[in-house]
Amino acid sequence: HARLHRDWCVQNKEGQIIYGDKTANFFRNMCYKHSGYRKYILGMIQEVIDNYDIDGLFLDCMGVFPCYGNECQEDMVKQGMDPFSDDQVRLHTEEVLMEFSRDVKKMLGEDRYLKLNGMPYNKVKDLNTHIEIECLPGRWGYDYFGAQAAYARNIQKKVLYMTGRFQNSWGDFGGLKSKASLENDMWDALSNGVDVSIGDHMHPAENLDPSVYEMVGKIFSDIKEYEPWTDGAKYVADIGVLTDPKGFLDDTYKGLNRMLGELKYSYDILSEDMDLSKYKVLILPDNMKVTPVLKKKLEKHLSENKGILSTGEGGLNPEKTGFAMEQWKFKYEGLDQSNSSYFRMRKDNCDDIGNMRWAMYSHGILMSSTEESETIAEYIKPYFNRHWDGFHGYYYTPPEKATGQAAISRSGNVHHICFKVFDAYYNTAMISHKGIVKYCLERLLKEPVLKCKSIPSTARLTLTEKEKTVQLHVKATFPEVRGKMNIIEEHQVIPSGAEVSVKGNYKNAYLVPGKEQVSIVQNDDYTVVNLPEVVGYAMIALEK
Incomplete structure (x- = not known):
């Protein structure tokens, strides 16, 4: 329809509707102000809501692509905005997207999930039911997710890390990350107090790839064992x-x-x-x-x-x-x-x-x-x-x-x-x-919640909290730059004997999920945890 209805497309500042890499994404985008496109896409959404028993909608690629097309320019003039101001054009496009999103929310109701992917978390916090942090760290970088999680968990109660099984990018049908790499992403999620998911791309003429889901099933089975300590846990x-x-x-x-x-x-x-x-x-x-x-x-x-x-x-x-x-x-x-x-x-x-x-x-x-x-x-x-x-x-x-x-x-x-x-x-x-x-x-900050001894800078330590326990997350695994990619192929090890001091006095500590006891001693206002050998990741529960 974008090809047949060129007037439905976003027109950029240079008057183009096709631009950039034409074999990639976003070389042509849709204008949500155009009445023809709005009617078409909202009609499709209504058809899905009426005819299928859905849990909710995930609307992808809701990016802000400033539109200089006739419908948008006329509406800006009508509102007293300056169509020659790039900042105001962008502001207008954002509000058009917000109007569309509010219409979808009304159609969907309050009892179904809605995720507007690409819209700023805080701007759509009253429309989204949850946040899914989309991140393919091998290509996007392993510094992206942590900051996004630190922000998202303060906006919505339900936050997911949406990593992908791909080696390269979305639609990489022949690419599969190592098991260690996907495990690392799951541990990053748990360590940051958010839930987990692994994205895939279904073959258009076949079913899901059994090799992929053999690995994914094993990983999810392992992660499920942590749920008594992670469900509802809050990051400290x-x-x-x-x-x-x-x-x-x-x-x-x-x-x-x-x-x-x-x-x-x-x-x-x-x-x-x-x-x-x-x-x-x-x-x-x-x-x-x-x-x-x-x-x-x-x-x-x-x-x-x-x-x-x-x-x-x-x-x-x-x-x-x-x-x-x-x-x-x-x-x-x-x-x-x-x-x-x-x-x-x-x-x-x-x-x-x-x-x-x-x-x-x-x-x-x-x-x-x-x-x-x-x-x-x-x-x-x-x-x-x-x-x-x-x-x-x-x-x-x-x-x-x-x-x-x-x-x-x-x-x-x-x-x-x-x-x-x-x-x-x-x-x-x-x-x-x-x-x-x-x-x-x-x-x-003279008394931080965590202090450590003999822990390398590449390791990550965090705390999450539930009513009766706090969970100390120790992640030893980290990526290596290989050419243009960040790769995790195997897990690193922290030898036994390293120490982590946790603010507060706790009566007992054990490894999750097996509940093997971990040695602790009290030192003033801290509980000193003597770590066992950590291969990749360890979660240690401390009882209050």
Whole structure:
């Protein structure tokens, strides 16, 4: 129908209805404002609802593709919107999709499932009955899911990890991930307090592939054994990470997910309309501005002697003319125009940092400490920016000297890092960037819910909680980059004898699901768990 009804298609800014890779997805998209297409697709949906006993609907590919077609442009003018503004065109397309989604919800009713796949989680939280986090980590990257789960579990009670059996991508009929790889995805879901699913693509002329479902059946059978400890379990988080209401989790949040996972800090991702009161520390990462609504919540947080870490442009007002709150007692000196600046620790030495001048890689703001704040790391400028002057290219940009400005400064319970450290970590994975975040968090969060000894950075530790137990999740397995793919072929091992300290006093601990006893001792306000050998993954229940 898209071929026969070209007027039903989205028209892009260049006036095209076919664009991009014509052998892939999304080279042609449909306009939900066009009355012909709306009538057609809603009619199909009504036919399915009337004639079949369905549990619900999954509407895929509900992406926002800004439409510059006649119907949309006319409607924008009618509403007093500017059809020459790309931002307003996108806003109009989003609202058209919302209107369509609300119509589908009315047709379906409240007693059936609905998933609008591709729409922002927070925007459709009153329409979706649940969230399915679509992620093929081998191709999309293993840093994607963790951040999505940290956000989704605070929007809907029911959240699924929708991985796929494919080696490459959807529709990869001849591709099958290893059993270890699919097990890893299932463990990631359980560790993050969400449910599991494995996606497939049915052959159009045949049945499901028996080889695939022999593996899937075995994995699901194993996962079912964990259900008494995972059904209804809630993720335990020390740190609340802010995102804007759009909830688009870019490289900043992928880098943050990786960094906090390596440091064994537990966190949720939240928007300003959510409850921030239970978190000991809040992070305003890289680009997170402070609105009047968020300002009130941050003031309450700080009044309770809790901590905040902001980075890059985090903590600024929306206009980026200064810090939004007086508790940021640093002098704001504008956006950093450098592309090659450095930092060096001054306050203390810390592991993996020393006295070296380290590159920032992703720049944010310029600031100086005041009498009410202290410089932890100094800002060091290069001799010049990387640039072209019309005659020569300036590629090598060595550090020159300190400017007197701060790269990291502290004022009371507020720490600020001047550059976009999480974006930089996602793109460069520099150990000193992780080191300075660790430095700040150790001072803001003196008693985290988890501490560990002899656990590698590649392992992941989390806690989930039920009424009578908490579950310690220890995942040793991690991917390896092989060519252009992230691959898991076998499980890694953590030798016995490693220790994890869990905040609180617990009377008993055992491996799930077999209930083999695990050695624990009390140490002040912590219960120290002596881990047995962990092959791939272990879940340990601690009884309250």
